[in-house]
Amino acid sequence: MKNAVIAIVAVVVIIIGIFFMNRGKTIAPTITNSVPVAVSRGPVKTVAINYVNGALSIKTVIVNTGDTVLFVNADAKPHWPASDPHPAHTNCPGFDALHALANGQSYAMTFHNVGVCTFHDHSNPSAAFKGTITVQ
Numbered sequence: 845m846k847n848a849v850i851a852i853v854a855v856v857v858i859i860i861g862i863f864f865m866n867r868g869k870t871i872a873p874t875i876t877n878s879v880p881v882a883v884s885r886g887p888v889k890t891v892a893i894n895y896v897n898g899a900l901s902i903k904t905v906i907v908n909t910g911d912t913v914l915f916v917n918a919d920a921k922p923h924w925p926a927s928d929p930h931p932a933h934t935n936c937p938g939f940d941a942l943h944a945l946a947n948g949q950s951y952a953m954t955f956h957n958v959g960v961c962t963f964h965d966h967s968n969p970s971a972a973f974k975g976t977i978t979v980q
């Protein structure tokens with residue numbers, strides 16, 4: 845039951861986030877959050893990465909320039925997505941939530957430059973919360 849509530853909250857947060865990010869656009873976004881590798885192609889899209897049950901829903905994401913990755917904390921503990929390296933966060937400038945996300949909070953990062961952005965949880969920079977976003 846608790847997981848269902850968390851899932852519903854996460855979906856609502858994602859939908860609200862997509863609504864605000866796509867106001868004025870005519871292209872419907874697609875959310876991909878249940879496969880090991882999320883690949884975004886074609887029109888500008890948003891890909892969600894969820895913190896849930898002490899892990900990331902996906903650790904590897906491939907997007908196009910202009911796409912947005914939405915980090916949603918559906919976990920009980922706080923999480924702080926940020927670019928490597930820890931603690932400088934300088935590999936992908938601007939990719940830093942700047943604070944820990946509490947349960948139910950989210951952080952959106954739009955990637956404008958081709959490259960590879962590895963990231964970590966600044967609150968807990970262990971391997972469990974490391975991932976890679978490839979921008980093509």
Ligand SMILES: [Cu+2]
Binds near residue numbers: 926966
């Ligand atoms: Cu850090």
